[in-house]
Amino acid sequence: MSDFFLSTVELHQAADYYEQHFPEEARNSVTIANRAIINEFIVPYTNDLSRWIPMGTPVDWLHNPTNDLEFTWGMNRHWHMIDLGKAYLMKGNPLYVSTFMAHFRSWREQNPVPNQSPYEEAAFFQKPGPWRLLETGLRVQSWISAYKYMEDSPLLDADFLAEFRQGLEDHAEYLTRYLGSTEINHAIMHMQGLFMIAIFHHTHPRAAYWRQVAMERLELCLLHQINSEGIQIELTTHYHNASIEMFGTPYLLGKIAGHPFSAWYGESLRKMGAFTEALIRPDHQSTGIGDSDWISDGRQRLTLLGAILEDDHWIGRGAESSECLWLLGADQYERCTQLQVASTPSLSSCAFPQTGYYVMRDHHQYFFLDAASMGGAHGHADALNMEWMWGKQLMFTDTGRYTYEEGEWRHYFKSTRAHNTITVDGLDQTPYVSTQQWGEPEAVATTFRWESNDCYHFVDASHDGYTRLADPVTHRRWIMSGVDVPLLFIVDWLDAAEEHVLEQHFHLHPDARLTWQGEAADERVAQMTYSETNTTLSMQWITAGIAEHALQLTEDTGWVSEIYGSKLETTVIQGKAAFTGSIGILTVCLPADQKTDQVTQVTACKLEPERMRMEVAYRHGDEGGVIVIDNDTVQWTAEEDSIPSPD
Numbered sequence: 185m186s187d188f189f190l191s192t193v194e195l196h197q198a199a200d201y202y203e204q205h206f207p208e209e210a211r212n213s214v215t216i217a218n219r220a221i222i223n224e225f226i227v228p229y230t231n232d233l234s235r236w237i238p239m240g241t242p243v244d245w246l247h248n249p250t251n252d253l254e255f256t257w258g259m260n261r262h263w264h265m266i267d268l269g270k271a272y273l274m275k276g277n278p279l280y281v282s283t284f285m286a287h288f289r290s291w292r293e294q295n296p297v298p299n300q301s302p303y304e305e306a307a308f309f310q311k312p313g314p315w316r317l318l319e320t321g322l323r324v325q326s327w328i329s330a331y332k333y334m335e336d337s338p339l340l341d342a343d344f345l346a347e348f349r350q351g352l353e354d355h356a357e358y359l360t361r362y363l364g365s366t367e368i369n370h371a372i373m374h375m376q377g378l379f380m381i382a383i384f385h386h387t388h389p390r391a392a393y394w395r396q397v398a399m400e401r402l403e404l405c406l407l408h409q410i411n412s413e414g415i416q417i418e419l420t421t422h423y424h425n426a427s428i429e430m431f432g433t434p435y436l437l438g439k440i441a442g443h444p445f446s447a448w449y450g451e452s453l454r455k456m457g458a459f460t461e462a463l464i465r466p467d468h469q470s471t472g473i474g475d476s477d478w479i480s481d482g483r484q485r486l487t488l489l490g491a492i493l494e495d496d497h498w499i500g501r502g503a504e505s506s507e508c509l510w511l512l513g514a515d516q517y518e519r520c521t522q523l524q525v526a527s528t529p530s531l532s533s534c535a536f537p538q539t540g541y542y543v544m545r546d547h548h549q550y551f552f553l554d555a556a557s558m559g560g561a562h563g564h565a566d567a568l569n570m571e572w573m574w575g576k577q578l579m580f581t582d583t584g585r586y587t588y589e590e591g592e593w594r595h596y597f598k599s600t601r602a603h604n605t606i607t608v609d610g611l612d613q614t615p616y617v618s619t620q621q622w623g624e625p626e627a628v629a630t631t632f633r634w635e636s637n638d639c640y641h642f643v644d645a646s647h648d649g650y651t652r653l654a655d656p657v658t659h660r661r662w663i664m665s666g667v668d669v670p671l672l673f674i675v676d677w678l679d680a681a682e683e684h685v686l687e688q689h690f691h692l693h694p695d696a697r698l699t700w701q702g703e704a705a706d707e708r709v710a711q712m713t714y715s716e717t718n719t720t721l722s723m724q725w726i727t728a729g730i731a732e733h734a735l736q737l738t739e740d741t742g743w744v745s746e747i748y749g750s751k752l753e754t755t756v757i758q759g760k761a762a763f764t765g766s767i768g769i770l771t772v773c774l775p776a777d778q779k780t781d782q783v784t785q786v787t788a789c790k791l792e793p794e795r796m797r798m799e800v801a802y803r804h805g806d807e808g809g810v811i812v813i814d815n816d817t818v819q820w821t822a823e824e825d826s827i828p829s830p831d
Contacts (some may be wrong), residue, residue, distance in 0.1 A: 186440045187384045189433075190330045194455045194513040195333055199273035201514040206506045210274060215527060217271035221283045226596075227258035229748045235554045242290040245314060252589050260295075262287070262312035262326040269333025270510075281337040284330050285344055288351065297312075297354050306362040307370070317362055318370045321377030324355045328384050329510075349385055356381045358395045363397075366404040369416070369423055372430040375401045379434045383441045395443060403435055403445070406452050413536045414455030420474030421463055421482070422585075428456050428485040428505070436492040437512060450493055457489045457498050462534045462543045463552070468503065471552045471571050471582060473541075475562035478584035479746045486510065488519055500527030533636035540629055544641035546667045549574045555629040555645035561620040565612040567647035568661045569603040570774025572672065574775040577719040578693045581754075584745030590619045597745060600649075604675055607687045608657050613649030625652050633818070640820050641665045642813075655682040662798070662813060669804045671784050672773035673811070677796055679766045686768065688759040690723075691742050698739060698755050700828045708737045712759055720780040725759060728791035729767030736760045766793035770800075 190198060192353045201391050203210045219225065223243050224236040230252050239247055239259070248256045261466055265284055272280040298306075307317050312321075331348060334340060359378045362370045368813050375398040382395035409427065416424040422801045435445050460482040463471045470482040487497070487502030500523045502508075509517045540556030547609060550573040554566055572580045582604075586597045596602055600612045607613075615623030627649030635642045646660035662675040678686060692698065701709040710723040727735050742756035759769065768791040774784045786809075788801040797814040809822040 185386065185442050187386060189437060189440060189511045190332075190513050192332075192336050194634050195273055195510075197514045198509055198517075199518070200271065200272065201509060202506060203274055205504075205507070210270075213270040214275065216264055216267040217280050217283075220268055220287070221279050225259065225264060226252060227255050228263065230255045230258055230401055233749045233778070241501075243287060245291050245294055245367065252587075254588060256313070256318055257316065260291075260319045261293070261322040262330075263322075265326045265330035266333075269330040272334050272337065276499075277565045278337065278339060279807070280776060281334045281339045284334060285339065288327065288348070292347075292351055296359055300482075301362070303362055307364040315358065315376045317359065317364050319370050320355055320359055321370075321374040324352060324377040325380055328380050330762075332384075337348055349388070349588065352381045352385050353390075356390065360394065360397055363400045363401065365416075367408045369409065369418060369427065369430075371401065372405045372409070372427060375405065376430050376434055378600055379449065380437065381444070385436055386441075389694070398434070399438070399443070399445060402431065403449060406431055406449060406701065409457060410452055411539060413459065413539050414452070414457075414460045414540075415536060415539050416456070418474065418562045418735040419539070419556055420476050420562045421470050421472050421480060422474075422476035424456065425460055425470070425480070425482050425485045428453065428489055428678065430459065432488055432492050433511065435520050439492070445574055450688075453489060454493060454495070454498075457486055457501075458534070459536065459541075460489075460500075461501055461530065462536075462541075464501075464529070465550045465571075465573050465578070466529070467573065467576065467578060472555060472584055473556075473582070474559060474564050474566075474776060475588075476582075477584040477747045478744050480543040484703055487524075491516065492518060498524055499523045501530070521751045529743075533641060535634050535636075537631060537634070540631060540645075542631070542634055542643050542667065544636050545644070546641075548667070548670065549665060551641060551663070551665055553643050555631045555643075557628065558622060558626055559612060561622070564598045564603065565600045565623070565627065565649070566603040566605060566617070567627050567649060568605045568645060568659070568662065570674075571604070572665075572773075574670070574672075574721075575715050575717065575719055575777060577717040577775075579721055579773070579775065581691055581693055581744060583743060583754075584751075585748060586743070586745035586751050588619055593751075594619045596684075596743070601689055602691075602742065604690055605688075605690070606657070606659055606678070606683050608650045608678075610685070610687070611650070611653075611654070615646060615829075635818060637667075639822075640811075640818075641667070642818050653684075655680055655684070657684055660796075664811065664813070666820075669784060669807070669809070670775050671786075671802060671804075672775070673798075673800065674773070674793075675813075676769045677766070677773075678763060678769075680764060681798065683762055685760065685762050688771070689741060689742075690757040690771075691744070692755045692757065693743060694752060694754040696721075696755055698741075698757070700737075702789075710737070713778075720778055722772075722774040723757065724772050726770040726772065726785075726791060727761075727788050729765060729793040730761055734761040734763070735769065766796075768793040768796075768798070770798065 268280045268284045306384050379398035382391045416427045470480045481505035484505035486498045487505050487508045490498030499520050542553045546549040552571045554569045598606045613627040617623045627647045629647040631645040633644040642664045650657035657680040660677040665672045696712045699711045712721040740756040741756045743751045745751045782805045784804045790799045800811045812819045
């Protein structure tokens, strides 16, 4: 039987392909390996990514020179060992092998298996040590991959193999001693590691038991963590796409090793692909929900998904991915790239109504609205948050996650004000407690209507996050965008008996150059220009139910986090007003391509908060039209060579 994804011959072929087709990643692997030889590391998913950190000789695996607990956990996942293995395949330097062996031995010497760890300490966050189950499951995957990459080295003799197998046995027994809840994503990685041990160390008397436990619990994880619409229950783009890899690699390895998972397991993976594809914008990045990075390409997961399911549709929707190369081999991976060249992206809108996510797409734009629950600790207080891309330009963006370290920045990136929605009285929609905990009550969103057709896209939703206040406040949002007429309407309806202060936020792409037209702070028109895409955006606001000059429009500084541990400034447009009773705020967004002369204009508008009704007249080129929306109807009437106006 096969005990790994690829044979030694296939691994050498993959290394050659890696150097040729992924030269920057190959250089990075060699750099990481060379630094590891002198015991210097940069640990991914920490807040210190700008310098190589010396860890002593031998490596002190519990040394943490940062304030970030993730550093200790990351160090003890041994991801650098995978790069040692890749560098060895590419360069053949025995120092990579001897470093791997030295790090393996020093780690085991410093970190014997604990005998009496409480379950909570092993499974969760109480102690930043090396034997948390998450690190245990991830570490063995690094070990086995590195060993297989170096397997033809004469340095890996029988004595070391015996030590290596003993280390794997220790980890397998530990993983089966503490069975973390199958309702948390950590459990997938626990069992992902256990399954890999069982396949690699298949001659061990307990291997069949380890394999059975891992397979059964992976199926339970899939059952408990993927909802009926194929979405990972933590409701974050990052963890959903990561789950495709975490569930998918055991599925692939089981098929290779002769221990296949059930057909139901494979079909569940297939359903996950639909959500991943839906969130891929025209710029090939994925909309970030909750604890997700600002830069994230879900297409790489579709390549893996399609390959392991032998589904050319998903492969074609995917993109180049060195991760897939090391799992599939050069020949199969090359076939994937050929299928992707011939594929075209989907322009279909799609809704996930049971969860509360809505994606509206056409040949001009991509729009996403979040009307879902928070999804737990990795969720953000972002009900009715939106992301909009028009043409080749991302206009309104999610901001990312930045850090898991408790403090001001963690709260900021999870807060309501860090998203494209409205805050009331400066509060989060759900009370913030700590980095991994939200208070009660949790805001609940409700979607009333969703339409997507050849003329327009429309969604109507609300949330109850501010009904917890002594004087309850309701917030309902309508969003409409034209398919062939370039306009976007955002209507925010709020209602309260007493006075409150609202703040409306729009986070712009960092490339936006913002200027203002108009002197009065409540009558200003925002003009954004994007030189790289020759795109402009005009924004103006129309209000009803609040005092004249009440809405104060200002420019503020916000932040986006491209990847974990890094952040950069961006511009936030903020509208602020005190209000009481029923009010409406219409935000009119008019995008344009600087190369064209056609300009869209709103020629008349009427907002009626008490009736929750909107009527707008527009002009675009030779076409005019009227849009009428109320609680019951959505009507878009276009008329050529006329300029209709509301009564």
